[in-house]
Amino acid sequence: MSGFYHRYLLVLVRFLPFAVAFLRDRRRFLLFGSRRRVESAAHRLRAERIRDTMLELGPAFIKVGQVLSTRPDIVPPPYAEVFGTLQDEVPEQAGGDPKTVLTAELEDDLDLSTLEPIAGGSLAFVYVVTRGDERIALKVRRPDVKPQVERDLRVIRSLLPFVVRFIEERQRYSVRNAADDFEEIITDELDFARERAIMTEIGENFADDDRVVVPDVYEDLSSERVLAMEYVTGRKITAADAFDGLDVTPHEMATRITEIYLKMGLIDGVFHADPHPGNLAVTDAGRLLIFDFGMSDRLSETVREDIAGLYRALVRRDVDSLVDALIAVDVLEPSVDRVEVRRVLELVIKDLEGRSEITWRMIFTELTTMLRDFPFRLPPDVMLLIRTGTVGEGVCRQLDPEFDFLVAVRSFLIEQGLIESEFEAFVEKTRTDLLQSIPTLAGLPARFDRTMRQLERGELVVRTEPVDGTNHGYRDVGFAVLAGALIVAAAILTLHERPYEVPASFLAGVFLVTYLLRRRR
Numbered sequence: 001m002s003g004f005y006h007r008y009l010l011v012l013v014r015f016l017p018f019a020v021a022f023l024r025d026r027r028r029f030l031l032f033g034s035r036r037r038v039e040s041a042a043h044r045l046r047a048e049r050i051r052d053t054m055l056e057l058g059p060a061f062i063k064v065g066q067v068l069s070t071r072p073d074i075v076p077p078p079y080a081e082v083f084g085t086l087q088d089e090v091p092e093q094a095g096g097d098p099k100t101v102l103t104a105e106l107e108d109d110l111d112l113s114t115l116e117p118i119a120g121g122s123l124a125f126v127y128v129v130t131r132g133d134e135r136i137a138l139k140v141r142r143p144d145v146k147p148q149v150e151r152d153l154r155v156i157r158s159l160l161p162f163v164v165r166f167i168e169e170r171q172r173y174s175v176r177n178a179a180d181d182f183e184e185i186i187t188d189e190l191d192f193a194r195e196r197a198i199m200t201e202i203g204e205n206f207a208d209d210d211r212v213v214v215p216d217v218y219e220d221l222s223s224e225r226v227l228a229m230e231y232v233t234g235r236k237i238t239a240a241d242a243f244d245g246l247d248v249t250p251h252e253m254a255t256r257i258t259e260i261y262l263k264m265g266l267i268d269g270v271f272h273a274d275p276h277p278g279n280l281a282v283t284d285a286g287r288l289l290i291f292d293f294g295m296s297d298r299l300s301e302t303v304r305e306d307i308a309g310l311y312r313a314l315v316r317r318d319v320d321s322l323v324d325a326l327i328a329v330d331v332l333e334p335s336v337d338r339v340e341v342r343r344v345l346e347l348v349i350k351d352l353e354g355r356s357e358i359t360w361r362m363i364f365t366e367l368t369t370m371l372r373d374f375p376f377r378l379p380p381d382v383m384l385l386i387r388t389g390t391v392g393e394g395v396c397r398q399l400d401p402e403f404d405f406l407v408a409v410r411s412f413l414i415e416q417g418l419i420e421s422e423f424e425a426f427v428e429k430t431r432t433d434l435l436q437s438i439p440t441l442a443g444l445p446a447r448f449d450r451t452m453r454q455l456e457r458g459e460l461v462v463r464t465e466p467v468d469g470t471n472h473g474y475r476d477v478g479f480a481v482l483a484g485a486l487i488v489a490a491a492i493l494t495l496h497e498r499p500y501e502v503p504a505s506f507l508a509g510v511f512l513v514t515y516l517l518r519r520r521r
Contacts, residue, residue, distance in 0.1 A: 008155050014053050021046060040078055047082035054086065059145050060152035062086050062122040063186045070387035071178055071378065077365060084391070096144035098125040101225050109221060110136075119278070123149075123189055123294065128231055136218060139192070139227040139292075146190055153183055177377035184380050189294040192227045198270055199229070199293040205268045212260050213289045234281030234289040238398050248286040251403060254396035256288055258408040261392050265385055266308060266418065269299045273384040275392045297384045303329065307385065308418040314363070315410065315419060317353075319345050330379050332371075344370050360393045360405055479515035483508045 025036050054061040068075050069083035102112055114130040118137075123145055127138045160179055167175060188194060196217050203214035213232055221228035235242045243250055257275065264271035272279075274295040281289040299307070310325035312318075319342050326332045332341065348370050352358055364386055368378075378386065393405040413419045486508035 004151055004154060007151060008158060011057065011152075011155055011159065014057065015050075018046065018050055018053075043076065043078040044082060047079040050079070051082050051086060054083075058148060058152070059122040059142070060149045060156070060186065063189070064156070064182060067178070067182050067185060067383075070383055070390060071368075074175060074178055080365075084394075096142050098127070098140035098142055101140050101143050102127070102138065105223055105226055106138075106221060121292065121294070123186075135231040136221070137215065137229050137231040138221075139229070141190065141192060141225040143225075149186060149190065153186070156182075181378070181380045181383060185295070185384070188297075192222070192224055195293050195296065196222055196227055198296045198298070199227075201270050202264065202268070202272065202290075202293065202296075205264070205270070206260075209260075211256055211287060213283060213287045215289075215291075232283065232289055234283040234287075236277060237280040237282055237288075237395065238277040242282050246282065246284075246286040248282075250399035253282065253288065254399045254403045254405075255408055257392060257396055258405060259412050260288065261388055262409065262412045265299060265388065266304050266413075267416065269301065269304060270296070271299070271385070271388060272296050273388045275388060275395060277395055277398070280395065295384065297381050299381055299385070303381060307382070308413065311409075311413060312419045314349075317349050319349065326376075329382050330377070331382065332374065332376050336374055336376075341371075341374060344373075358406060360389045360409075363406075364390070477515075479511045479518065483512040483515060486511065 025038055027035070051065060054065040065083040065086040069080050069086070071080070075083070099112075099115070102110075102115070106112070110129050110131055112129065116128045117125065118128055119126040124139050124141050127140065129136050129138055156179065160176070164175055196219075199214065200217050203216065206212050206214055213234075215230040215232050218228040218230075237253070243253070248256075257280070261271065261275060272290055272293055272295075274292060275290075279291045281291070283289050306325060306328040309321065310329060313321035313325050322345055323332070323338055323341055326341075327334055327336070345367075348366050352363065352366060355362070368376075389405075389409075396403045396405055396408075410419070486504050489504045
């Protein structure tokens, strides 16, 4: 328990200066004073210092930063961008020496004298070892990381009530939910059996696709703390020479990444959620190589349909459907004020339409920023999917600065039949409007008959007083009314198998021309 209190005080002391700085942004002298204007460069410098502090505090806080980088509803864009760089290699000794795990579990099965370190993450370290004529990659969980993470999760939980006192009321709901989601994400990453199962499933899903490589898993050498897999080499995808001598271009690879990750998430329902440059490579055959499936997730068919509906609503600029989709994916509460949310979303769409360039990150940053006044959250599966899109878009833009990620997403969704093309969307909307109008149109004859009976009985009287003392203008208006009625009739008759709309359109044209000629005289 003393270790917990020592850690609690250490974390409190390290982050206290940043807490004071944020409070001074709101009130210059903490308890009173006007709001300070802080330049973007100063915010970025502060974000870099927070990032460095997270690196020093170890694995759990590195994961906190990575999660916050995809939460624009909690942290402003400069901080999200800086926290997004928490993908760098972590020293081998951080969290204990992983070699002790290999010695305990695989000393009798492998020649550990051939062990070579190749990469390090916040929770695990990766080695290559030789077995006979083959080389095997070993992802090893750092021996002390699990108790450290569990302790730090308790520290974060204990600090949460203190933190929420110093943030705005509207953000407290998001922060509490983010803490819950963070625990779920980091617990999943510590579960190597889960990662092994997901990696195997994704490999099977792409077994017949020669565009991508997912390393095979060695079940006999894997355990709770070790993941043994096929060792496949490639050039880092963002390296300057990554595509030298290959038949694939950076633009083609960017398109491939988009299609593969969309297939994983929306078609197969199991996806790799960490496509940063350190986890992607290009093989000598020009194939996309994917590493590290620790951050991954599954999507049910219902969630996949709801997410496709969300994108469909964005494409159509259909605000009502967008509200429905956000409620369906549990971002908004069902009891939310729909009228107010609708007003805010209309502003979001209008603002995005006025920009010369729109990106995936921009859409969700704008959306979550504008929704801060409402109780909303990003469920772990949705958050990881957004992260996948945001990080993946960044990689694609590094490969090809002119790459339009949203156009590639749209093309894929249309090809897969998940959303309609512009023409199909227009036809579908017209069909929906007509179907909604049928009850009204069906009731028109009865209303017309009732009105005529009232006129015959003298119960309905219409009085008019000509402005110029003549009634020629009203006879002329009759032709316009007939033309309008026939145009409406022609539109309705288009649903009939026979071409009744043709004579109706012809008569509408005759009456319209007659009206215009009489008005001209």
